[in-house]
Amino acid sequence: MVDDKRKSNLPPLTLHIPEPKFRPGDVVDYSDLDIPQAGAQARPDINTAPKDMRDMVDDMIRVLDDDHKAVGPWDPKLDDEILLKMLRTMVQVRTFDDRLHRQQRQGKTSFYMKCTGEEATSVAAAMALDADDMCFPSYRQQGILFVRGYPMIEMVNQIFSNKADKLKGRQLPIMYSSSELNFFTVSGNLTTQYPQAVGWAMASASKGDNRIAAAWCGEGSTAEGDFHAAMTFAAVYNAPVIMNVVNNQWAISSFSGFAGAERATFAARGAGYGIAALRVDGNDPLAVYAATSWAAERARTNHGPTLIEHFTYRAEAHSTSDDPTAYRSAQEREEWPLGDPIMRLKRHLIHRGVWSAEQQEQLDAECLEAVKDAVQEAAKNGILGHGLHQPFETMFQDVFEEMPWHLKEQAEQANKEREIKWPS
Amino acid sequence: MAVMNMIEAINSGLETMMQRDENVVIMGEDVGYFGGVFRATAGLQEKFGKTRCFDTPISECGIIGAAVGMCAYGLRPVPEIQFADYIYPGMDQLISEAARLRYRSAAEFTAPMTVRSPVGGGIFGGQTHSQSPEAMFTHVSGLKTVIPSTPYDAKGLLIASIEDNDPVLFLEPKRIYNGPFTGYYDNPVSPWSKFPEAEVPEDHYTVPLGKAKIVREGDAVTVLAYGTMVHVAKAVVEEHGINAEVIDLRTLVPVDIETIEQSVKKTGRCLILHEATRTSGFGAELSALVQERCFYHLEAPIERVTGFDTPYPHSLEWAYFPGPVRIGEALEKIVGDLKS
Numbered sequence: 001m002v003d004d005k006r007k008s009n010l011p012p013l014t015l016h017i018p019e020p021k022f023r024p025g026d027v028v029d030y031s032d033l034d035i036p037q038a039g040a041q042a043r044p045d046i047n048t049a050p051k052d053m054r055d056m057v058d059d060m061i062r063v064l065d066d067d068h069k070a071v072g073p074w075d076p077k078l079d080d081e082i083l084l085k086m087l088r089t090m091v092q093v094r095t096f097d098d099r100l101h102r103q104q105r106q107g108k109t110s111f112y113m114k115c116t117g118e119e120a121t122s123v124a125a126a127m128a129l130d131a132d133d134m135c136f137p138s139y140r141q142q143g144i145l146f147v148r149g150y151p152m153i154e155m156v157n158q159i160f161s162n163k164a165d166k167l168k169g170r171q172l173p174i175m176y177s178s179s180e181l182n183f184f185t186v187s188g189n190l191t192t193q194y195p196q197a198v199g200w201a202m203a204s205a206s207k208g209d210n211r212i213a214a215a216w217c218g219e220g221s222t223a224e225g226d227f228h229a230a231m232t233f234a235a236v237y238n239a240p241v242i243m244n245v246v247n248n249q250w251a252i253s254s255f256s257g258f259a260g261a262e263r264a265t266f267a268a269r270g271a272g273y274g275i276a277a278l279r280v281d282g283n284d285p286l287a288v289y290a291a292t293s294w295a296a297e298r299a300r301t302n303h304g305p306t307l308i309e310h311f312t313y314r315a316e317a318h319s320t321s322d323d324p325t326a327y328r329s330a331q332e333r334e335e336w337p338l339g340d341p342i343m344r345l346k347r348h349l350i351h352r353g354v355w356s357a358e359q360q361e362q363l364d365a366e367c368l369e370a371v372k373d374a375v376q377e378a379a380k381n382g383i384l385g386h387g388l389h390q391p392f393e394t395m396f397q398d399v400f401e402e403m404p405w406h407l408k409e410q411a412e413q414a415n416k417e418r419e420i421k422w423p424s
Numbered sequence: 425m426a427v428m429n430m431i432e433a434i435n436s437g438l439e440t441m442m443q444r445d446e447n448v449v450i451m452g453e454d455v456g457y458f459g460g461v462f463r464a465t466a467g468l469q470e471k472f473g474k475t476r477c478f479d480t481p482i483s484e485c486g487i488i489g490a491a492v493g494m495c496a497y498g499l500r501p502v503p504e505i506q507f508a509d510y511i512y513p514g515m516d517q518l519i520s521e522a523a524r525l526r527y528r529s530a531a532e533f534t535a536p537m538t539v540r541s542p543v544g545g546g547i548f549g550g551q552t553h554s555q556s557p558e559a560m561f562t563h564v565s566g567l568k569t570v571i572p573s574t575p576y577d578a579k580g581l582l583i584a585s586i587e588d589n590d591p592v593l594f595l596e597p598k599r600i601y602n603g604p605f606t607g608y609y610d611n612p613v614s615p616w617s618k619f620p621e622a623e624v625p626e627d628h629y630t631v632p633l634g635k636a637k638i639v640r641e642g643d644a645v646t647v648l649a650y651g652t653m654v655h656v657a658k659a660v661v662e663e664h665g666i667n668a669e670v671i672d673l674r675t676l677v678p679v680d681i682e683t684i685e686q687s688v689k690k691t692g693r694c695l696i697l698h699e700a701t702r703t704s705g706f707g708a709e710l711s712a713l714v715q716e717r718c719f720y721h722l723e724a725p726i727e728r729v730t731g732f733d734t735p736y737p738h739s740l741e742w743a744y745f746p747g748p749v750r751i752g753e754a755l756e757k758i759v760g761d762l763k764s
Contacts, residue, residue: 134496134497136493166530166532167528167529167530168530170527170528170530171528175528177528177529177530177532177533178532179529179532179533184496184533185525185528185529185532185533187520187521187528189516189520189521192489192492192516192517192520192521194489195485195486195488195489195490195492195493195517196489196490196492196493196496196517196521197493198486198489198490198493199489199490199491199492199493199494199496199497199501200493200494200496200497201493202490202493202494203493203494203497203498203499204497206449206475207497213493225483225485225513226485226486226489226516226517228483229481229483229485229486229489230486230489232481232483232486233480233481233483233486233490236480236481398526398527398530398531399526399527399565399566400526400566400568400590400678401526401534401588401589401590404634404677404678405678405681406678406679406681
C-alpha cells in the first residue's frame with residue numbers, strides 16, 4: 001500500500017465482481033425487467049441512419065401481445081401457411097432436441113445441446129432470409145437446418161458419428177455443416193464465425209451479388225475479440241450482413257453480467273460502431289421474423305449491416321455436460337416474463353382461428369414419430385462407441401487436399417495398430 | 425526475364441495471379457493506396473481496383489477471419505500481416521478455422537488462402553518486428569509453411585501457394601528483401617541485381633511446394649537452412665573451406681524429407697540453422713527426423729545453431745543473430761575429426 005497523505009481521506013478501491021440476481025433456491029422476481037408493451041415500437045425505414053434509430057437499442061421489438069394478437073408496425077402480417085410452417089418447424093426442433101438429448105443419456109453419443117426456449121431466434125430468423133443467404137451459426141442454431149429442409153437422419157448420423165455421418169465422425173455432435181444449404185460448418189471456438197460472415201458478405205458485395213450473410217453468437221461470446229473485429233469490419237465496409245446476438249442470459253454458469261449486461265444492452269454495442277441495431281423479444285417469433293426481414297432488406301439494398309439482440313432465455317442446461325441447478329434458480333425459467341416461443345405462436349394461431357389444441361396434440365405426436373423414425377434409421381448406421389464406423393484413412397484425409405508423406409506414414413501406423421487392437 | 429529484388433518478385437507474383445484469377449484479392453494494413461510498408465503490393469490497387477486490393481482495419485483476427493469467410497464464398501484471398509510479430513491476434517482464425525476447415529467439414533468448406541508476412545531480424549526492428557515464429561505454425565495440422573530465400577523462388581513459391589487449395593503461411597525474410605545477407609553485418613550489402621537468382625520471369629511459373637533445393641553440393645556435412653540463413657550458411661562454409669552440402673528447405677510443412685535423408689546419408693553429418701529461438705524450434709523437428717532416419721549413417725552428433733531463447737533484442741541484435749561465429753564453431757565441431 002502506498003502511504004500518501006494526499007489520498008488519506010479517500011476510501012479504498014473496490015473491485016466489482018458481477019453477481020446474478022438469483023441463485024439456486026432464490027425466489028425469482030422479474031419486476032425490475034423492463035418489458036415494453038407489444039406493438040409500441042416504431043418501425044424505422046430500412047434506410048434510416050444508425051444515429052437516427054439509437055433509441056431502438058434500449059427498447060424491445062414485440063409483436064405478440066398478452067391477448068395473443070399480432071399488433072403494431074412490426075407485425076410482419078404473415079399468411080397462415082407461413083405461420084403454421086413456423087410453428088411446425090419449431091415443434092419439430094424441440095421434439096428433436098428432447099429425443100436426441102435422451103439418446104445421449106442412453107449412451108448413444110457423447111454430447112448434445114438443446115435450444116429449448118430459443119427456437120424462434122433461429123427458425124423465425126432463417127424463415128425471413130432467402131434460402132441462398134449464407135448462415136454462419138453458432139452451436140444452438142439447429143433451427144436453420146430444419147427451416148432449410150436438412151434431413152433429420154443426416155443430423156442424427158452426425159450426432160451418432162456413425163458410418164453415414166457426412167463429417168466422417170470428426171466433429172463433436174451437433175457441429176453440423178451443409179454447404180448445399182448455405183449453412184457454414186459450426187466451430188467449437190466461439191464467435192469465430194462473426195468475422196467470417198462479414199468476410200463472406202464483403203465477398204458477395206465485391207462481386208455484385210445479391211446474397212447476404214447472417215451470423216449468430218451468444219451474448220457471452222460478444223466479449224471475444226472476434227465480435228469486435230467483425231463489428232469494425234462490417235461497419236468499415238458497409239457489409240451486407242446480419243449479426244444476431246442470442247442473449248439467453250447464461251453462458252454456462254456465467255450470467256450476462258460477465259459480458260457487460262449490467263451496463264448496456266447488447267444491441268447498444270451497435271451504436272459505438274455506427275451500425276444499425278435492433279433489440280427484439282426473442283421469444284416472439286413474429287418479432288424475430290420482422291426484425292430479420294428489416295435487416296435483410298436493409299442489407300440487400302446496400303444499406304449495410306444490422307446487429308440484432310434477441311432477448312431470450314436458455315430454458316435448459318448449456319449442454320449435456322452441464323447442470324444449471326448448481327448455479328441458478330429453477331424459478332427463472334418458470335417466471336420468465338417473455339414466455340415460450342412455441343406456446344406464444346400456438347396461442348396466436350388458435351386466436352386467429354386456424355389452429356386448435358387438438359391439432360397441436362396431433363402435431364406433437366407427428367413430430368415425435370418423425371424423430372423416432374430418424375433415430376431408428378440412423379442407429380442402423382451405428383452409434384458412437386460401438387464399433388469402428390470409419391476406415392482409419394479418413395482420420396488422415398482432408399487435413400490437406402493431398403496427403404503428404406508424414407500423414408501417409410502415420411496412416412500406415414494407425415492401420416497397423418488397428419489390426420492389433422481390433423483384430424478382424 | 426527481368427531483374428528483380430525479392431519485393432519486386434513478390435509484387436510480380438501477386439500481379440500475375442490477380443491477372444489470371446479474378447478471385448484473388450489482397451487485403452491488409454496499408455496494402456492498398458500506399459502499397460504496403462515494404463512496398464510488396466505497390467501499384468496493385470491502381471491496376472486492379474479497390475475491391476481487389478484494399479486496406480483493412482488494424483485487426484489481424486478480422487483480416488484472417490474475413491479471409492476465411494471470403495474463401496467460403498469462393499474467393500482466393502492473399503491477406504498480408506504487416507509483420508509476423510503481429511500475427512498472434514489472428515492465431516485462432518488461422519489455426520482453429522482456416523487450417524481446420526477442410527477437415528471439420530469433410531471438404532465441404534476449404535480455405536485456399538495465402539497469408540503473407542515478413543519475418544526475421546537484422547533490420548533493428550526490436551522484439552516486435554524481428555521474430556521468426558514459423559515453428560508455432562509448423563506445429564499446426566492443416567497449414568503449410570513456406571519461406572523463400574531468393575527472388576526467383578519467392579515468386580514461384582508465392583504463385584504455387586496461391587494456387588494451392590490449402591491455407592499457406594508465406595513467410596518472407598525481410599532482411600533479404602533487397603539483397604542476400606551473409607551474416608557479416610558490417611560488410612556492405614550487395615543488391616539482388618548482382619546475383620543470378622534475381623533473374624525472374626515476368627510471366628506465370630511455379631516453384632513446387634514441399635520441394636527443397638540443394639544450393640551448394642558437398643560431401644562433408646549437410647547444412648539444413650531456410651530463408652536468410654541459407655545465405656549465411658553458404659558464406660560461412662566458404663569462409664571455413666568446408667565442402668558442405670547446403671539445403672534450402674523452402675517449404676517447412678510438408679518438408680522435403682527425401683532430399684534431407686539422401687544428403688545426410690551421403691555426408692553423415694548434419695548442421696541445422698534457424699534464426700528463430702532454439703527451444704521447440706523447427707530445428708528440433710529436423711533434428712529428430714534426421715536422427716530417426718539417418719542414425720546409422722551419422723558420424724557426429726547433429727548440431728543446431730539458432731537464435732537465443734530470449735526476445736529479439738534491439739541494441740544487441742548482432743549478439744543475438746546466429747551468425748558466422750556461432751555457425752563456424754558448430755561446423756568445426758561437426759567436421760573436426762575430418763580435418764585432424
